[in-house]
Amino acid sequence: MNAPTTFDGGMIGRPTPRIDGRLKVTGTACYPSDFPLEDTAYAYLVTSAIARGRIKAIHLEEAQQVEGVLDILTYENTKGKVRKVRAFSGGGYTSTTIMPMDSPKVWHDGQIVAVVVAETYEAAREAAHKVHVEYDERKPKPGFDKRRPQPRQISNPLSSSDPQTGDAETAFQHADVKVEAYYTTPTQHHNPIELFTTTCTWSGDQLTIYEPSQFVHGLKNGVAKQLNMNPEKVRVISPFVGGAFGSKAALTPRTAFVALAAKRLNRPVKLVPTRSQSFDVSTYRAETQHLVKLGADRNGRLTSLHHEGWEVSSRPDNYKVAGTETTSLLYACPNIYTKVHIVHADRNTPGFMRSPAEVPYVYALESAMDELATALGMDPVELRRINDTMVNPIDQKPYSSRALMACYDRAAEAFGWSKRNPEPGSMHDGDWLIGWGCATACYPTNVAPAQARVTLAPNGRARVQTAGHDIGTGAYTAIALTAADRLGVPLENVNVELGDSSLPPAPVAGGSNATASICNAVAMACDEIRERLAQGAVHADGQLAGADPGDLRLSQGKLVAPDGKSEPLKEAIMRLGFGPVEAHAKYTPEIASAPVKLMGHKLIEGGISAMTSGSSVKDHVQYAFGAEFVEVRIHKRTREIRVPRIVGAFAAGRIVSPTTARSQLLGGLIWGVASALHEATEIDERVARYVNDDLAEYLIPVCADIKDVEVIFVPEEDHQVNALGIKGLGELGNVGTNAAVANAVYHATGRRIRDLPIRIEDLL
Amino acid sequence: MDTFSPLKAAPLSRRAGTRDTIEVVLNVNGRNHRLAVDPRVTLLDALREHLGLTGSKKGCDQGQCGACTIHVDGRRVLSCLTLVAMVEGKAVTTIEGLAPEEGGLHPMQQAFLDHDAFQCGYCTPGQIMSAVACVREGLATTDDDIREYMSGNLCRCAAYPNIVEAIKQARAEMEEQP
């Protein structure tokens, strides 16, 4: 393992404006649908109006008569043209194994049934509205049955087993204090503001895809497999992504159809689906149900933890998030039972949505913990302290680091928690009831193989190339800071190129792994450059002749020895030959399993991330932690629920780019509020169709909903997680926040609402 | 980064086969453009697909997100719900035309940069156009007013607290140099 060596320059951890910020504030950042291509034709989707059944007939006559219509794809002319590829969640590429337009079969509402292509967007849209589809409709199953618990259904035999230890049932029976309740979370959609656009253009047998992506290498290889092409003939360009949150990670069905349409017309084809279609074109967070039973002794020590979850998936796919992997290791407890069930329905296959497992599962556990604190008459922070653990209670593996209680202490102090009157309904301000609540945030520190190419020119300019992604996370900036730090050059000298599958492969921007994975690869490449320059310098006839190459560092544009002797970068580079010095590093996570260590780079080159989860490391567990406190205000008459104040404290290892990290945590906390109070995709149960499929009816917070939000970084050093000591945090901020809000609602009103979102009608 | 600065807009081929084409002279960022388009073309699509001005973004195309916010005769409006024909004879300003000089930044752009008032950046041009108008309208007086009068611009990354801070910074500068 080429562990990066010394740190220098102090660039890692330095607050700085985003290096791509100027492009973003001037409107010149090029998102995939912004690339102008000559002679573009426009595609418009026709999507299914039923959730289950078959297409009896598609009438195209009226659509074909629209002036400017060039082509219409339906199953009749695309059947067999797209090959079936394994799903992302099963180690493949696609968001679903459902194959739209491969047969008349309809699996879910909003499934693509035709793609109209025309000279103009206006003509394509008109013609799409004139495509008439006749269906043979069957009664669909919309999701969960109304009754609880759900009937036991198939669990995915491929997934890891349900964590269990001791005898939870017996311990629960004998517990001094117990709580037992069902909790539910609703269907949610990512709704990035950028739509799910795709533009494809062919040059001979070379396909270029402009599509916002969290995984350009996955997209490239997946489409190549679907279209039976050599992956080297496919290029994906996605330098900027207008929000993703998991929705742009896996390959969705639309891409191949746009590629096919472009091939048939031999010209670029651009698809910009509507907002409404975006509820079905990609994935979603499926609704979940939970049964949580907690038993404790009179001192608050957990004696039994039972967490059973039910999740909805599509008919053919066993997608599940199985957050019990996290909820089973959060607190010390000798007896733990967990189980996860999948309920199949006539729905699209769900997928990752920001903190996929933790948002619903930690919500259930952290709500139950608050209920237990109430039952014990104990402060909820103290209950967490009593049950804090430095080992995974299932198998006793130690945490590499865990600063949960430090986070609680810092956040509680900043929030003023000590001034809380624990009596529900006791605090108010005029006509507004006030409630204070808290909850734990946690997220596994995942790391994946990644590659980076770094070039350092004699003029001190550096170029970093890696097929990573900046989906708003600040990746450009974090990567540049790392390179500037390791190469000893100013930040403005570093050029970063991302989001292009012709660059060295990097993992999916998901699971909060990207900064850890990519920055370690970048640091390795920089270190290799330093090593080569040092070797050259010590063996040449200069200032540094005879020095120990391991002692030399790159700093302030020079190669420097500990005794202060140095030589300019230019001299050191020119010695190695003409032009810049270049290194291509392949970083393999220290925590990776033996097979990943052996095969990881083969996999990533083939578009498979090979990520190692922080909960499945061989000899320890690695997680980032946080503590979140919220204030809710509820009007005593009309019951609007507002959240004027949020404080979150987080310990997430080394913070590479504090400015962008803070923004991510800030955004995460607000996501958590939305998850508790606003977001829910409504399903018409009679027909298994989404109803509120736009941004006026699917609510996300607006500026007026958010007031004071404070993010506190709790310093943490952890070199077990990876050489640079980075824990991801993109998904940390919005874990537990929904529970903190629900707990605060209880404190304000004395009413425990267990079904999200919490709305006016729940409190009337 | 410079590999991804915007490409030069490709010349648009005259599109054959559309009916009822109307001729419109569109004044955008001080320049006149003569367009012959389908009357159904919205100002947003005209900017993005016909003039190569892709700074204005399509996030919903139905007036629910604010990403397409531009100025028409100095007023902030949604270009997705404006037909191109409706703005003939009016002055359209987009994010590309906001900075007072080529290569410079408007105080609002600088403030968004300084306060990290965005993440993915997709809603940002709309946020900035809206924020500039909000200050000019005299509505950015208190934090609560800024929040209320900026609520027509959704930010899914939820950079709202930073957006409010940015607007306060820019407001001070804009008031000094009206």
Place this chain on the structure above:
Amino acid sequence: MRPFSYDRAHDLASAIRAASAQVEVQNRAPIQFLAGGTNLLDLMKIDVMRPERLVDINPLEDSLSEIVADGDGLRLGGLARMSTVAHHPDVEKNYPVLSQSLKLAASAQLRNMASLAGNVLQRTRCSYFRDVSWGACNKREPGSGCAAIGGVNRKHAVLGTSPHCIATYPGDFAQALIALDATVEITGPKGERRIPVHELHRLPGDTPHIENTLAAGEIITAFQIPRKAWAKRSLYLKVRDRESYEFAVASAAVALDLADGVVRDVRIALGGVATIPWRAVAAEEVLKGKPLTEDIARSAAEAAFEPARTHGENDFKPELGRNTLVRALLDAAKLEA
């Protein structure tokens, strides 16, 4: 969006002439006036409205957007933009319910675009109406049924519904106008006429596709608001899930004429809960001549929602509507006249 021809109107008479010959009116009228476009163009994009010709009346803005405030009252041109009226100092000071109802609606951008006339005529947000892939919508396709009954109907109406339609009227400003006894000035092929604003909208009954009493070619040219004793003691309370940029879950426009704590006269109009801007006459009657106490306000609210009919997900609305009205009345009583 279907193809259409686009014309600009350069005078009121020619605009009216252009649209007066058509037989079908309102939703299905092949000729539509284009003002702010915020509702019409949206509905055209999603194929709900399919006009063949748009008559752009924005060139008439100079003559149709005047705001005149004098001792008799207030006259607002039909093409005045929502934002202009909302922030007009006279409106803010003397007719707070009008200003508030506008400021609490839509977003700053939409308010800069949308005209007052277009605003009061805005179409429902019922998802089944707005998505043509749903077969059953009597408002969109007369006789096809109502998918909202038995469907997702949390935001649907509980007052003024019929077995054919439960779609909520989504606006705010019309309620404020009703609370101030405003009249609407209409010019059409047969000349000018005036009606009270509360006679502009039609209950769905068995013709939910006909939403108002305008005839083909008629244009709302102005709103006339009398300056009565209650105008200053008026407010608009809008209750919703998020703080801004959302249609009302429930709202109340109230205007109070109080003397020594006793209600001399009152106007109440409700939003978010009814199929039309809903004047709550029964509630007004309960209040008249009574001291405005919490108990009386509560009785008035009971009376307002006595005829409510709920449909499952919106079972909570009568209670929320009552609480909203009580809060609005008690808040209004605290205002200076």
